[in-house]
Amino acid sequence: MSALMPLTMLSEGNGCRVKEIRAGQNLKRRLVEMGFTPSSPIRLIGCERGRLLVNVNGVRYALGRGMAMKIIVEPDSFEGAGLG
């Protein structure tokens, strides 16, 4: 059981690291440009108006969940042992 999950699944207030971006070339490039590079730390500040507020490398973004589904992350502290 891997501990990877889409960014949308992270609990509010928790931290994680970017593992991979599952998107086409354009979007991938754009996200990487914005700082969503592999292993950069993300913290989920909250969720308002259907958007996630996140802090990536200390920079704050608002992003749609559709986009957040494509950002695969590894949570910093995985709650409980993941036995499925």
Added chain:
Amino acid sequence: MAKDKIRVALTGNPNVGKTTVFNAITGAKQKVGNWPGVTVEKKIGIKEYAGHSLEIVDLPGTYSLTAYSADEIVARDYIIEEKPGIVVQILDSMNLERNLYLSTQLMEMDTKLIFALNMSDLAEKRGDKIDLSMFEKLLGVTLVRTTASEGEGINSLLDAIISKASSDMSSSHKIGYGEEIEDRISILEKIISEDKALVSKYPSRWLSIKLLEGDENAFSKLSSSSIQPVVERFLSGLDLEEYEAEMADKRYEFISKILPQVGNTCVEDVSASDMIDKVITNRYLGIPIFLSLMWGMFELTFTFATPFMELIDMFFAFLAEVIATNLETAWLASLLGDGIVAGAGAVMSFVPNIFILFFLLALLEDSGYLARAAFIMDRLMHSMGIQGKSFIPMLMGFGCTVPAVMATRTLEDEKDRLITMLVTPFMSCGARIPVYVLLAGTFFGRQAGSIIFGLYVLGIIVAILSARLFRTFIFKGTPSSFIMELPPYHRPSPGNSIKYMWNQGSLYLKRVGSVIVGGVVAIWLLAYFPQGVEYGSAESYIGSLGKLIEPLVSPLGFDWKIAISLIFGFVAKEVVIGSLGTLYGTGADEGMLSSVLLADPVFTPAVALGLMVFTLLYVPCIGAVAVIKKESGSWKWMLFSASYSTAVAWILSFVTVKIGNIIFV
């Protein structure tokens, strides 16, 4: 009582207690193996219950059922290919919103679905209240409460499984993905229905949705089908990546719509530094805060600008008088007095407005608020076919269209950018204010303020409806999925804001210096010649030109003088007033122009209102048109913008004049 074996699949997010439920049901009777071809653990258990034999399969824990990981494909293929009798999703009651994403995907798979609300005791202890029957009604799914760690609720879950297995009720709850995507889905469903073997194997809506999401695993299911090339051709013309994001957004939208009806869940604490964002972007407070800031901004702009405007007016009036008394040569006095000073004066008088608006905008931008404003506006703007970020150029459009069009550069998506560029000119820029002030003041007296406010609102409405129109007919698709940076809040520096104000403002001043003054001189020349005619009369060149185009605007009740003013308004919209002043021979003296206009039978209140509407909407000034050409990189869009806006202006002012004629008799 020998019954068929009921096959039950357990699914759910990782760490929701799925394995605990599995163990609680099956006890020690488990077989552990691997799924064929992949190193994903497969666990099967048998349970005899109430005369039935249940085969329980523990699917890998997944957050969703896309085809990105082996776990997801295994879970999905089991449900869709093996068709278990019952699918049970274990939900973590503490994290319902996150868990329900998987549910929305399961609900599309035409299965008999049961939700087990696990850990509901913990959620209740935390203070959450969940309304089970409401939940069942909204989702169309059977719900059971469990606390698997204590073994509670397991029997009710088994009862639910057995009664569900003997019923014919499979979950067919649909999530609406919006008109465009739904259209595509029905086209695909129609194509798929050609292949009977395929239809009997997979739910066609589910398959269509997956194909639209660009799901390669789903596409491979068509490999032996005759319809594959048709589907491939259909999909090749679509931006599947955008669809995928849009559909994920819609699923979350669905979830956030039902959750508040199901019960209240507690919000976790946030650190103090994030509190500002929580308040400013809050769903209840966000818009009121935003509106009061905007209102305050305009209020400040006009309050601060008024004394400066009066000073500038006084200065130009003084200048005109000096010229009139000291210049002997009649034509030179006329050129300087009627032409340059009057024209430049009209333009310069609201430079303070523009500078102050830009200063305040810069303060808001610098503080980090403007990005949040775009964020707050995003949902509304999104439904209109543009994205939240488009809002910033549109806001700047209240100052001057030229820098506003340049500011569309911040939009990455080409379609979003073009739409924003095309609608920004409808935001009433500062140059239109003198036209409103004069006409509304002259014809509507005490109602002038409301009339001017109404014109601003009209501009916004036209901009929004045009965006919707362009999105539907020209730039098909949805606004690009949303991501924007929210810069850190900090105390705005007045120095920076002044610098910004100066840059944007001087851009405007340069136009005044060249294009506008040049235009005013051109009017003067046309109005003064041929030699000997009365200045600006019907016999002058400008008069002939006006007569020539008069038929085009006569349905609006406009005469040749108005027609000419509008033509020269293309130089800069404030010139409309300057040239009316010139043509009526009063110069920029507002008091005199007012009384002359009131005396002219052509100018009824309805026509005045129509003229204001026309001025608001028709082709933006030459500076703005030039910048649209430069920023869109094409003559085509420039010409489109000019002709579209003029057509809209004509139609709406026609309507205004007709209605006005009925109201103001």
